[in-house]
Amino acid sequence: MRLTCRSCSIRSRALCRALPEATLDQINRLARRRRVPAGRALFNEDEANNVVATVLAGVAKVSVSLADGRTQVVGLHFPSDFIGRPFAAPVAPLAEAATDVELCFFDRPRFEALLVEHKGLEEVFVRQVTAELDAAREWMLLLGHKTAEERMASLILQCLTRLEPSDCVAHVPATEVRIELPLSRTEIAQFLGLTIETVSRMLKRLSTVGVIAIESGRGIRVRDRAGLERRAEAGKV
Amino acid sequence: MRLTCRSCSIRSRALCRALPEATLDQINRLARRRRVPAGRALFNEDEANNVVATVLAGVAKVSVSLADGRTQVVGLHFPSDFIGRPFAAPVAPLAEAATDVELCFFDRPRFEALLVEHKGLEEVFVRQVTAELDAAREWMLLLGHKTAEERMASLILQCLTRLEPSDCVAHVPATEVRIELPLSRTEIAQFLGLTIETVSRMLKRLSTVGVIAIESGRGIRVRDRAGLERRAEAGKV
DNA sequence: CGGCGCGCTTGATACAGATCAAAGAAAACT
DNA sequence: AGTTTTCTTTGATCTGTATCAAGCGCGCCG
Structure with a gap:
């Protein structure tokens, strides 16, 4: 089944809940799609800080490293999850495809504009980041004490x-x-x-x-x- | 020096940057203050999910636990940091005063309304949560590999x-x-x-x-x- | 088909940090 | 001030996981 760009966002739980049709249309007009084979970085250096994305299929991993190579995978992104951060500090951690990944991405500044413009979208986004924070904290418990x-x-x-x-x-x-x-x-x-x-x-x-x-x-x-x-x-x- | 309620937010880095005077006024009208002695929970059960706060003085800790008592402190909140999450899942992790803490808190629903109404505020908030996520990830690296x-x-x-x-x-x-x-x-x-x-x-x-x-x-x-x-x-x- | 490389498993050994145990030092209480 | 309680340090020992070192399976390519 071929997904149209329109269906990108429609399929994304995080984006579609409780958003009016007009907003979705606007979002979809900004969306671009991409397939990333397992092992590859999701974005090149230029993009990394200037896009946000949602995962459509496959699993992406985000990781941080120490200078000597020790690496910690800090998050997994399954279909419907967001990747990237509007308004955020300009240092993006490395996002790579764990399996083959299909994603739907947006130009960051434009997405930010959307975020400011549409109340519902902003709320959806805050929820997403919050959920990520919760997941990170649960993982801290795992890493610290399990x-x-x-x-x-x-x-x-x-x-x-x-x-x-x-x-x-x-x-x-x-x-x-x-x-x-x-x-x-x-x-x-x-x-x-x-x-x-x-x-x-x-x-x-x-x-x-x-x-x-x-x-x-x-x-x-x-x-x-x-x-x-x-x-x-x-x-x- | 006695801080007025007005100065609560003024002193908070996270809240005051780049917000128009009118917004700050509105925020200040909703603010209440509280002192929490070291070791005590910041909020009682009823409040926990219905307030957000900023730390004015002292340090607060947030922790999660396993059934058998193993506990992980997942975050420290220093003066100017936010605590609590608008729009979030109704399960708040335990926030306690590490040292004596002075905080400035808001009724959650009202704060959410503000957040939706004032673009600048929302951006400030997103930045805050994002910074917290970054900190959590850095700590994951520490817990996993240092x-x-x-x-x-x-x-x-x-x-x-x-x-x-x-x-x-x-x-x-x-x-x-x-x-x-x-x-x-x-x-x-x-x-x-x-x-x-x-x-x-x-x-x-x-x-x-x-x-x-x-x-x-x-x-x-x-x-x-x-x-x-x-x-x-x-x-x- | 056979060698080669890479990811995974399996075993032997070592060590960082946990656990157990007790003694000091501060607070808190009377 | 003296006693109790709680927090911190210090030491001895134990253990879970890392480290070191082969061996295995399987896909890849000549």
Whole structure:
């Protein structure tokens, strides 16, 4: 199915809720689309500070690094999420495609103008940034105080939640759900504050106790979601 | 010096930049003031989701916890910082006074109305939230990948930066600066993802090598800021 | 088809920081 | 002032995760 530029924004939860048709039209007129293959930066240097975008398909990661190379993935952006910050400081962290990504982007100054002009849009945007902040804080708790196993379980749960079709609010939960982790082992390690070896061992551990099954490299089946939830918060079985 | 309610907002960097006099007047009319002694929650349960505030004096901390008690301090709010989120999800993390705090607070719905009405204010607010997100991300890097010594040095530097008088942009840097850490050892540990014992040992280490000197419990003198900066990012001396 | 490279797993060992234990030092209370 | 309580330091030991070091699987390309 080919998405038209119009449907870009329509498909974006973050943008479309409660906005009048006229506003959406205006937004859509500013939108441009782009596909970014896995591993590539979403924007080139010139763009980085002058665009905002929403993810249509795939998963993007945002990361920050220390001079000596230590890297922390600080956020994942799933379909419908915003990327970029209007009015913000001119230092953008690095945004890359974790999987192949399809996105819909806007010239920043114009988007800012829209933001100022349309009350509803501004509110939607504030909510989005706020949600991101909440996610960052939850991750701080994970990085500061959770064990390796809890971290791994938390990540799987987050992917599960965000990759599930969210439209059908009350769909019957499948006993076994298959998902494709959007990150490589290295990226998982950078997100969880662990090493790739530990990530590998924790995945193994979770699969030996039976809460997940590892299919191929990134593909896993969640066999016991409750067990996973328990393990995401309390170390003790 | 007694601060009038009017001067509340005037003193707040975040609120006063580039706002027209009329807007400030309107904001000031909605403001209420409060003093919170160290250790107390800033707001009671009813309020928590229905107010926003700016810190006038002292330092507030925001924290999230796991069921078993593990606690992560996810943010510090220094004078001029915002607390609370307009339009946000109805789950507010716990905000407490780290030191005695003086704040200026607003009824949330009214503040939201203001936000929608005044373009400039909204922009100021977005910037504030964005800055908070940046800080959270930098802290994620710290929690995920820095050593205990680097963490301790980073915290001291952050306090140093935020507690310095920021009005005098180009003031001559003193060779030795004395600051009062706004957090107890326990709180520092919860912020850095360490234990109190390790915090104590790292402070000792930094003082033995001479970059800081420990005066009383919370009072320290920064004797070698450059050394501290080096230690905040690179482990190796 | 076979070698080559890259991402992943697995095992052995080391170490930073946690945990356990106790003693000082400040506050807080009487 | 003296006692209790709470916070901080210091020391000894333990442990989870990093680090070091092979080995494995699989896609890629000649």
